[in-house]
Amino acid sequence: MDAMTNHAPAALALIQQNLRDSIAAQEAFGAASASHIFECACWIAAAFKNGGKILIFGNGGSAADAQHMAAEFVNRFLMDRPPLPAIALTTDSSILTSIGNDFSFDDLFAKQVKALGRPGDIALGISTSGNSPNVLAAISVAREVGMKTVALTGGTGGKLMGMVDLCLNVPDRRTPHIQETHLWVEHLLCQLVDEILFGAYQE
Numbered sequence: 001m002d003a004m005t006n007h008a009p010a011a012l013a014l015i016q017q018n019l020r021d022s023i024a025a026q027e028a029f030g031a032a033s034a035s036h037i038f039e040c041a042c043w044i045a046a047a048f049k050n051g052g053k054i055l056i057f058g059n060g061g062s063a064a065d066a067q068h069m070a071a072e073f074v075n076r077f078l079m080d081r082p083p084l085p086a087i088a089l090t091t092d093s094s095i096l097t098s099i100g101n102d103f104s105f106d107d108l109f110a111k112q113v114k115a116l117g118r119p120g121d122i123a124l125g126i127s128t129s130g131n132s133p134n135v136l137a138a139i140s141v142a143r144e145v146g147m148k149t150v151a152l153t154g155g156t157g158g159k160l161m162g163m164v165d166l167c168l169n170v171p172d173r174r175t176p177h178i179q180e181t182h183l184w185v186e187h188l189l190c191q192l193v194d195e196i197l198f199g200a201y202q203e
Contacts, residue, residue, distance in 0.1 A: 021177055022177050022181075025174070025177035025178065025181050026180070026184050028170075029170045029172075033185075036166060037185060037188060037192070040168060041189050041192035043148050043150070045192075045196040048085065049197065050120055053085035053087060054073070054087070054121065054122040054123075055087050055116060055122070056124045056126070057112075057113075057125055058090070058132070062126035062132075062152075065126050065152075065179070065182055065183060066088040066089070066126060067090055068183070068186065069086065069186045069190065072086075072186075073085070073086035073193075074086055077194055079194055081197070081198045084193070089108070089138070106133045107134070108134045109125075112138075114145065118145065118147070119146030121145075121148075122148050122149075125139050125149070125151045125152070125160060125164070126151070127152070127153055127160055128155075128175050128178050128179060128182075130153035130158020130159060130160040130167075130169070131158040131159050135160065136160060139151065139160065139164055140163065150165065150166045151164040152169075152170075152182050152185065152186075153168070154169065154171075154172060154175070154182075156169075168185060
């Protein structure tokens with residue numbers, strides 16, 4: 001207990017500083033990218049309205065984000081409404097392992113985009129660095145297919161910034177705060193799309 005008591009002031013200071021830094025990253029991103037966030041939501045809503053879908057992909061924590069976001073669209077976010085067609089390209093272990101085994105880890109998402117993507121669909125690549133090779137490859141294929149391409153990135157935006165139609169870049173170098181901001185904007189996009197398609201959410 002003494003050790004815990006001795007560490008408590010430093011731990012509490014760390015908690016408060018971490019919270020301030022996370023909020024600052026979100027505020028900086030929101031201030032710089034509000035119009036792009038709304039534009040992205042409009043693209044996704046238009047794709048759904050016109051019979052299209054969104055393909056979402058990333059690695060590690062970004063893979064979890066892809067699955068989380070797809071679940072919010074297919075099931076529900078805040079309101080009960082019809083399911084919306086979103087696919088996370090990170091979930092089918094047979095597809096992922098066969099592509100990785102027969103070809104390359106860099107092809108994991110590109111092959112799925114080529115198989116599933118259609119003109120008018122949205123490809124959303126998530127990469128904290130903006131330089132994940134398999135995300136870059138998938139975006140390249142999406143452009144060839146005729147899909148609209150969007151990236152969620154951090155730092156300088158990496159190579160993805162120059163490849164996609166719309167880049168939502170978190171201008172921060174700290175991976176945890178970039179990822180926390182990505183989750184915030186993913187939730188926000190779900191809410192905006194719902195409200196564009198179905199009207200304002202009522203508590």
